[in-house]
Amino acid sequence: MFERAKELASRFFGQDTPRRRAHELYVAVAEAARRPEFYADLDVPDTPEGRYDLLSLHVIMVLRRLKTEKQGTAKFAQLLFDVMFRDVDDTLREMGVGDLKVGKKVREYAEAFFGRALAYEKALDGEEPLETALGRNVYGDPEAPAAPRLADYVRRADAALDAQPISDIMSGQVHFPPVQNTEE
Numbered sequence: 001m002f003e004r005a006k007e008l009a010s011r012f013f014g015q016d017t018p019r020r021r022a023h024e025l026y027v028a029v030a031e032a033a034r035r036p037e038f039y040a041d042l043d044v045p046d047t048p049e050g051r052y053d054l055l056s057l058h059v060i061m062v063l064r065r066l067k068t069e070k071q072g073t074a075k076f077a078q079l080l081f082d083v084m085f086r087d088v089d090d091t092l093r094e095m096g097v098g099d100l101k102v103g104k105k106v107r108e109y110a111e112a113f114f115g116r117a118l119a120y121e122k123a124l125d126g127e128e129p130l131e132t133a134l135g136r137n138v139y140g141d142p143e144a145p146a147a148p149r150l151a152d153y154v155r156r157a158d159a160a161l162d163a164q165p166i167s168d169i170m171s172g173q174v175h176f177p178p179v180q181n182t183e184e
Helices: 003-012 018-033 036-040 048-068 074-094 099-124 130-139 147-163 166-170
Strands: none
Touching (some): 018 048, 018 074, 048 130, 048 147, 099 147
């Protein structure tokens, strides 16, 4: 999904601009979401939907971190969102979705994204079990056996993002923890 995005970046974003940095951040987030361990060890379905769910999850965590800063991050967060959905649009077209249906599909993906963002925000704030939200959205089963392991990763990733300087994140650099908790 994001390979084409990498290629286009060099053509369209020649200079260091907020849009280019948002694009670089998106590429880093997408690469983190595509780590094979999610699919091999945590049983995330290796399907377009499963990959989209993990991409959304990672972007949502980064947007959550950006939201914690009150100054100067709202426009950057919007740029990151725009870059993601431009890539979703491009990917749907590459997958052969017809021009007349792309807009509808992108709208469906955006609605799913906002629903997941709300659910994950509530779960990370302790209002509902994170395992249930992840099970329902990623696995299609609120009691999915792998959901607790994914929830462990999400909690560690959320904490890791909180520890990263916002200036690093806004310069396109982001670091996520290993998929498996190596402290166990």
